[in-house]
Amino acid sequence: MLRMFKQHHIRREEDLCGLWEMEREGADALSTYVPGCWEHIPGMESYRGEVVYRKRFHGGGNLRLVFKGVSHTATVWLDGEEIGKHYNAYTPFSFVAPGASDGSHLLEVRVDNRFSPESALHVPNDYMTYGGITRGVAVQAVSDVYLDYVHFTPSMRDGSWYGKVSIAVVNLAKSPRTFSLRLSLAGETIDIAPQEIDSSGSTTITVERAFPQAHAYSQQEPTLYLLKTELLESGLPVDDLVERVGFREIHIREGQILLNGKPVYIKGFNRHEDHGLFGCAIPVEAMDRDLRLLTDLGANAVRTAHYPNDELFLDLCDERGILVWEESHARGLQLAQMQNPYFDKQSAQCIHEMITNHFNHPSICIWGILNECASNTDEGRSCYEKQYAQIRAMDPSRPVTSATCYPAKAWMGGDIPTLAPGFHDGDICLDLCDIVSFNLYPGWYFDEDCLSHIQKVYQGVQRTGGAGKPFLISEIGAGAIYGCHSHTRDKWTEERQRDILKAQLEAVFAQEENSGVFLWQFCDGRVSSECFYGRPRTMNNKGIVDEYRREKLAYETVRELFRQTKR
Numbered sequence: 372m373l374r375m376f377k378q379h380h381i382r383r384e385e386d387l388c389g390l391w392e393m394e395r396e397g398a399d400a401l402s403t404y405v406p407g408c409w410e411h412i413p414g415m416e417s418y419r420g421e422v423v424y425r426k427r428f429h430g431g432g433n434l435r436l437v438f439k440g441v442s443h444t445a446t447v448w449l450d451g452e453e454i455g456k457h458y459n460a461y462t463p464f465s466f467v468a469p470g471a472s473d474g475s476h477l478l479e480v481r482v483d484n485r486f487s488p489e490s491a492l493h494v495p496n497d498y499m500t501y502g503g504i505t506r507g508v509a510v511q512a513v514s515d516v517y518l519d520y521v522h523f524t525p526s527m528r529d530g531s532w533y534g535k536v537s538i539a540v541v542n543l544a545k546s547p548r549t550f551s552l553r554l555s556l557a558g559e560t561i562d563i564a565p566q567e568i569d570s571s572g573s574t575t576i577t578v579e580r581a582f583p584q585a586h587a588y589s590q591q592e593p594t595l596y597l598l599k600t601e602l603l604e605s606g607l608p609v610d611d612l613v614e615r616v617g618f619r620e621i622h623i624r625e626g627q628i629l630l631n632g633k634p635v636y637i638k639g640f641n642r643h644e645d646h647g648l649f650g651c652a653i654p655v656e657a658m659d660r661d662l663r664l665l666t667d668l669g670a671n672a673v674r675t676a677h678y679p680n681d682e683l684f685l686d687l688c689d690e691r692g693i694l695v696w697e698e699s700h701a702r703g704l705q706l707a708q709m710q711n712p713y714f715d716k717q718s719a720q721c722i723h724e725m726i727t728n729h730f731n732h733p734s735i736c737i738w739g740i741l742n743e744c745a746s747n748t749d750e751g752r753s754c755y756e757k758q759y760a761q762i763r764a765m766d767p768s769r770p771v772t773s774a775t776c777y778p779a780k781a782w783m784g785g786d787i788p789t790l791a792p793g794f795h796d797g798d799i800c801l802d803l804c805d806i807v808s809f810n811l812y813p814g815w816y817f818d819e820d821c822l823s824h825i826q827k828v829y830q831g832v833q834r835t836g837g838a839g840k841p842f843l844i845s846e847i848g849a850g851a852i853y854g855c856h857s858h859t860r861d862k863w864t865e866e867r868q869r870d871i872l873k874a875q876l877e878a879v880f881a882q883e884e885n886s887g888v889f890l891w892q893f894c895d896g897r898v899s900s901e902c903f904y905g906r907p908r909t910m911n912n913k914g915i916v917d918e919y920r921r922e923k924l925a926y927e928t929v930r931e932l933f934r935q936t937k938r
């Protein structure tokens with residue numbers, strides 16, 4: 372399953388999830404379920420290398436192979452011929468093989484999860500880079516002229532909902548063609564007059580209309596609509612694409628985040644796509660359970676730290692009115708890593724694929740970039756500038772941010788712990804974002820009264836380009852190993868984690884100027900063994916549930932604090 376709703380009624384699509392053959396050098400071929408991580412296969416728990424996956428299917432015509440995520444590099448062959456290569460585990464991609472004959476075809480995917488100099492974003496890190504075809508796969512048969520994507524932007528004007536729809540169309544044919552479009556949404560039908568498209572060309576058509584019957588999408592009532600687009604040639608429908616959208620607006624005003632004009636206060640979690648049984652290839656039932664737990668906890672938001680998430684998860688967030696900070700892929704990259712010759716290109720591609728594919732999710736309210744990267748240096752700043760500019764050009768309707776860990780020494784009135792070189796210089800990119808976001812760990816990595824720490828950071832921000840912007844605590848948390856108990860509150864006990872989280876959250880809620888918090892983190896997650904930061908179990912143990920979603924003591928405490936806080 373690729374999405375929670377059917378996207379095509381005219382275009383033929385076959386879901387290729389199921390058993391595939393997989394083979395690695397020096398081992399017998401075996402069959403395995405796709406999507407999945409190979410780490411769940413006995414003997415491959417820590418395998419880093421190459422694996423070839425194979426699947427036969429029947430079809431013909433212009434075959435479009437759609438991959439929602441392969442970790443982390445995929446080279447794709449159809450009937451023995453290479454049709455494309457893709458880098459990055461966390462974004463969807465597709466390749467078109469035009470004019471395939473009717474019959475049986477062999478799809479082969481060589482998957483590589485090794486770290487190398489050509490991989491600027493997947494580096495040994497405080498989360499696991501798994502291996503495998505980790506999200507859904509489908510094959511489609513597209514007409515010569517087909518719909519590439521449809522983007523929907525809602526806006527409220529004079530008390531009425533409007534929607535701007537941009538439709539991207541591709542022509543595979545060697546001659547110009549003429550097509551028309553028919554859209555339907557929220558009780559309205561829009562016919563777009565015949566348009567010319569060049570041979571082997573692409574075009575984008577944009578229309579804007581009022582939708583008087585539309586109801587707003589809100590956290591309390593997450594009303595969703597199907598936006599159906601049909602492409603017609605000589606009056607006959609030849610292709611279609613269904614998207615699911617909501618009518619809502621996000622604005623930043625006077626230091627607040629407004630959803631449909633009303634301030635929202637974020638009580639959220641950072642969540643890695645990680646599970647003790649499934650690695651990063653979490654089945655939809657387990658995603659649903661995660662969201663049930665988040666709702667039970669009284670949370671209203673998720674940050675997809677530190678990469679774009681599976682669309683099924685985003686679909687579920689849409690359905691439940693959970694706000695999403697979706698993040699492009701990058702965590703803790705030092706300046707030298709940002710100067711990797713592949714960094715700019717791979718970052719731009721990740722942002723491009725994230726926004727192109729996830730544009731229509733009404734739950735996504737914030738785009739994030741470059742968690743804890745070199746925002747304290749001039750060279751780093753130019754990367755932030757480029758990435759924010761790219762996002763704003765693609766989607767001016769959502770605010771942008773970046774989680775930083777660089778308060779300046781001058782703000783703190785004394786020594787602050789040094790977590791990275793240049794830490795004390797402070798973040799010099801706060802003028803670039805729409806929302807200022809800080810990762811803070813008082814009580815865990817250092818002892819300091821939580822409220823005064825948060826206040827000092829906030830007041831420091833007011834002396835920078837970040838002044839007057841909404842202020843989020845994008846990470847705060849403490850670690851505990853599930854089942855480790857002691858009345859002494861020693862490190863790694865559940866008691867210590869509970870007490871620290873209580874103090875941290877009480878401080879966050881008492882500090883009046885912030886717009887909310889994302890706790891670090893929802894569940895324990897594996898870290899790459901090449902870079903384990905001395906983490907016990909080679910896991911980041913700051914989850915309030917463990918990797919199997921067993922509740923730690925902090926669960927109940929956070930639940931009470933989230934639920935009783937009205938902000």
Ligand code: ADA
Nearest residue numbers: 497702742743810846911913
């Ligand atoms: C950081 C980082 C997270 C995680 C966390 C921690 O701030 O953004 O990915 O590593 O700290 O657990 O220390």
